[in-house]
Amino acid sequence: MNRCQSWGRYPKAVQEIRPVRWRDTTVPNSGDKSILPYGLGRSYGDSCLNDGQALLETSGMNRFIAFDETSGILRCEAGMSLDDILKLIVPKGWFLPTTPGTKFITVGGAIANDIHGKNHHISGTFGCHVRAFELLRSDGNRTLCTPESNTDLFKATIGGLGLTGLITWAEFGLKKVGNAWIDLESIKFTGIGEFLELSKESDEGWEYTVSWIDCVAQGKSMGRGIFMRGNHSPASVLSRKVHADPKITALFDCPDMMLNSLSIKVFNTVYYGKQRTKYVRSRVHYDPFFYPLDAVNEWNRVYGKRGFFQYQFVIPFNGGKETMEAILRIIAASKQGSFLSVIKTFGKKVSPGMLSFPKPGITLALDFPNRGESTLKLFDELDTVVAAAGGSVYPAKDARMSADFFQKAYPQWRDFSEFIDPKFSSSFWRRVTTGS
Amino acid sequence: MNTILIVGATSAIAEEIAKLYAGQGQRLVLWGRNLNHLHSIQNNLEVLGAAEVFCFEIDLDVCGKHADLLEETVAKVGAIDIALIAHGVLPDQQTAQENFAAMRASLHTNFLSYASILTVLANYFEPRKRGTIASITSVAADRGRKSNYVYGAAKAGASAFTDGLRGRLSASGVHVVNIKPGMVDTPMTAHFKKGLLFASPKTVASGIVKAIRKNKSTAYVPGYWRLIMCIIRSIPEAIFKKTNF
Numbered sequence: 001m002n003r004c005q006s007w008g009r010y011p012k013a014v015q016e017i018r019p020v021r022w023r024d025t026t027v028p029n030s031g032d033k034s035i036l037p038y039g040l041g042r043s044y045g046d047s048c049l050n051d052g053q054a055l056l057e058t059s060g061m062n063r064f065i066a067f068d069e070t071s072g073i074l075r076c077e078a079g080m081s082l083d084d085i086l087k088l089i090v091p092k093g094w095f096l097p098t099t100p101g102t103k104f105i106t107v108g109g110a111i112a113n114d115i116h117g118k119n120h121h122i123s124g125t126f127g128c129h130v131r132a133f134e135l136l137r138s139d140g141n142r143t144l145c146t147p148e149s150n151t152d153l154f155k156a157t158i159g160g161l162g163l164t165g166l167i168t169w170a171e172f173g174l175k176k177v178g179n180a181w182i183d184l185e186s187i188k189f190t191g192i193g194e195f196l197e198l199s200k201e202s203d204e205g206w207e208y209t210v211s212w213i214d215c216v217a218q219g220k221s222m223g224r225g226i227f228m229r230g231n232h233s234p235a236s237v238l239s240r241k242v243h244a245d246p247k248i249t250a251l252f253d254c255p256d257m258m259l260n261s262l263s264i265k266v267f268n269t270v271y272y273g274k275q276r277t278k279y280v281r282s283r284v285h286y287d288p289f290f291y292p293l294d295a296v297n298e299w300n301r302v303y304g305k306r307g308f309f310q311y312q313f314v315i316p317f318n319g320g321k322e323t324m325e326a327i328l329r330i331i332a333a334s335k336q337g338s339f340l341s342v343i344k345t346f347g348k349k350v351s352p353g354m355l356s357f358p359k360p361g362i363t364l365a366l367d368f369p370n371r372g373e374s375t376l377k378l379f380d381e382l383d384t385v386v387a388a389a390g391g392s393v394y395p396a397k398d399a400r401m402s403a404d405f406f407q408k409a410y411p412q413w414r415d416f417s418e419f420i421d422p423k424f425s426s427s428f429w430r431r432v433t434t435g436s
Numbered sequence: 437m438n439t440i441l442i443v444g445a446t447s448a449i450a451e452e453i454a455k456l457y458a459g460q461g462q463r464l465v466l467w468g469r470n471l472n473h474l475h476s477i478q479n480n481l482e483v484l485g486a487a488e489v490f491c492f493e494i495d496l497d498v499c500g501k502h503a504d505l506l507e508e509t510v511a512k513v514g515a516i517d518i519a520l521i522a523h524g525v526l527p528d529q530q531t532a533q534e535n536f537a538a539m540r541a542s543l544h545t546n547f548l549s550y551a552s553i554l555t556v557l558a559n560y561f562e563p564r565k566r567g568t569i570a571s572i573t574s575v576a577a578d579r580g581r582k583s584n585y586v587y588g589a590a591k592a593g594a595s596a597f598t599d600g601l602r603g604r605l606s607a608s609g610v611h612v613v614n615i616k617p618g619m620v621d622t623p624m625t626a627h628f629k630k631g632l633l634f635a636s637p638k639t640v641a642s643g644i645v646k647a648i649r650k651n652k653s654t655a656y657v658p659g660y661w662r663l664i665m666c667i668i669r670s671i672p673e674a675i676f677k678k679t680n681f
């Protein structure tokens with residue numbers, strides 16, 4: 001069965017699928033096949049795949065266990081989606097402690113990739129808000145992991161890529177909000193330098209910051225973009241309206257030529273030009289602010305049958321401007337650039353996660369249609385620059401980095417390996433540890 | 437506020453229905469054979485806003501216990517307003533053809549236990565002169581098919597039973613809803629390849645809750661199955677018997 005794919009629809013994988021619906025489950029026996037939990041498949045590359053082996057499909061294990069409306073502490077099963085959580089908590093005046101750019105991910109996935117959001121500079125990663133979870137191992141052992149007890153397993157599982165066992169439930173703290181709205185300022189910037197200044201200036205007073213950057217523009221326009229910063233609207237705004245379900249679905253795979261370098265260039269130019277003045281202020285609902293892409297179901301099919309890549313890396317602040325400019329030059333020259341390139345600075349808050357991706361510095365995420373060899377070659381070139389700057393690539397988005405690069409960027413991987421459940425494995429892990 | 441009894445509450449479809457009722461702040465009573473699972477569902481329903489949730493453990497195949505458990509339930513929770521029957525099994529057709537014990541077990545669960553519970557519920561609601569009984573049968577009840585007539589026959593039995601009961605209870609103002617889901621993506625169909633006709637339990641649940649609210653007699657969920665089954669029923673047998681449905 002080929003039901004479980006990754007979001008980039010590359011690489012293709014075939015695996016036996018074992019649904020788990022109950023938290024008192026035992027890890028199903030998969031014979032001599034290795035297993036890997038699978039949430040909602042919103043990872044782009046192969047970290048949620050286990051080609052030729054087995055997957056535990058967790059999205060049916062999605063029940064709330066307890067919600068303390070006074071303290072904002074939520075406990076739920078690990079297959080629960082952020083989508084369903086928002087529907088419960090927003091009307092009661094709470095919000096997620098941090099959230100990625102889609103609400104269609106599970107709590108298990110949020111922990112296993114230790115996801116980050118637009119508030120990383122203030123709130124850190126999702127793992128920073130986890131108070132406890134239960135980890136079920138293939139030998140039937142259940143361990144309650146908290147920052148105080150079974151700390152090693154706690155740290156290994158946060159950002160642990162699903163390899164340390166099955167998280168059955170988790171408990172985490174929410175953020176109090178008065179309403180469902182965000183006060184947003186959009187500011188045009190003309191280059192990386194200005195972007196960095198805006199980030200610095202906004203780090204304290206603005207809870208959410210993120211920028212769209214034109215990765216096609218060359219020469220004087222290189223590095224131009226739109227900086228967006230937001231705060232939850234003041235308490236005088238009362239509406240706690242919950243988001244609606246997506247109404248549009250991409251029904252078929254678009255032909256490959258739809259996303260050629262011309263259409264990408266036009267998109268980027270129009271997007272930049274759309275905002276006419278330097279500053280724009282607005283009040284927007286949380287849904288379009290955090291999850292603009294969620295409006296279209298299965299939008300990943302727009303990239304056609306061959307699928308697409310996302311490339312996301314982080315580089316340290318020191319020398320960051322020059323490195324980022326070098327990278328933008330390579331991408332623009334390659335003419336493979338993407339529609340949605342997102343740039344943001346990460347803050348200093350340290351996650352408990354052993355293998356977590358975010359580090360203080362600048363992170364850039366870009367989509368690339370899969371054009372085969374030439375795209376892969378471009379990534380290798382980018383890796384070299386990122387590696388030289390002491391940066392790393394995000395496993396949740398990766399389908400191709402070399403074992404060598406991974407092991408240099410994540411030297412802690414060997415210590416981490418001690419905590420892997422002997423029955424668990426993934427396509428990603430085999431690729432970056434053995435190169436196969 | 438209504439008190440809603442769900443028989444076979446661990447079913448994926450039933451659980452989605454319970455979630456919708458919980459969101460409306462109703463009281464829920466769950467019957468099922470796995471108490472741990474019922475408690476997981478109970479926690480969830482409570483967080484989602486159910487006024488109260490009660491769990492009762494029962495193997496529904498033991499028909500002799502149905503009346504006693506209903507009595508015990510009513511004694512504990514008070515009057516029931518709506519009862520939904522949702523449990524079921526999907527036997528492997530081939531195994532059923534070869535092994536009578538397997539065939540009988542599935543006929544027992546899908547037909548006899550329905551007949552028993554429907555009767556117990558009818559006897560409870562009839563003198564009270566109000567209430568709703570909803571019984572989940574299936575589109576498979578509409579025509580015997582080569583690929584799963586053992587399941588289909590039991591569902592046809594349950595369906596006819598449900599319809600007959602509606603006649604019996606109409607004078608006393610008790611509504612009886614015959615619910616015929618099409619193909620739904622649940623553990624029951626986990627091993628099937630999922631085509632376009634498969635609906636999610638969530639979609640089906642909202643159709644069922646609506647049918648109950650509107651006092652429908654027969655509800656196909658999703659609604660387009662009414663048309664599909666109309667076409668399937670109208671295919672002449674001489675042709676139909678040669679198909680692989």
Ligand SMILES: Cc1cc2nc3c(=O)[nH]c(=O)nc-3n(C[C@H](O)[C@H](O)[C@H](O)COP(=O)(O)OP(=O)(O)OC[C@H]3O[C@@H](n4cnc5c(N)ncnc54)[C@H](O)[C@@H]3O)c2cc1C
Nearest residue numbers: 039040041042043100101106108109112115116161162167
């Ligand atoms: C549009 C879009 C925007 C995104 N934006 C961001 C962003 O801003 N920041 C960010 O950090 N990420 C972002 N992502 C990536 C996404 O948040 C992560 O890949 C996330 O982990 C996906 O969660 P999932 O539930 O779909 O899990 P999957 O992708 O199915 O699995 C991810 C990992 O979690 C493991 N896992 C899942 N459930 C469990 C469990 N119960 N127990 C143990 N391990 C488990 C899997 O084994 C796998 O290793 C984005 C993705 C998309 C599609």
Ligand SMILES: NC(=O)c1ccc[n+]([C@@H]2O[C@H](COP(=O)([O-])OP(=O)(O)OC[C@H]3O[C@@H](n4cnc5c(N)ncnc54)[C@H](OP(=O)(O)O)[C@@H]3O)[C@@H](O)[C@H]2O)c1
Nearest residue numbers: 446447448449469495496497523524574617619620622624
């Ligand atoms: N899925 C479909 O495509 C489809 C289509 C048409 C009609 N239906 C009908 O819809 C109803 C719900 O099915 P579903 O799809 O939600 O499947 P499901 O999730 O497999 O639910 C079936 C439930 O019935 C319970 N059950 C079976 N025998 C029982 C017994 N003796 N005592 C107590 N509980 C028992 C099972 O309990 P355990 O969990 O303890 O095993 C299970 O929870 C069934 O009547 C089914 O026939 C389904």
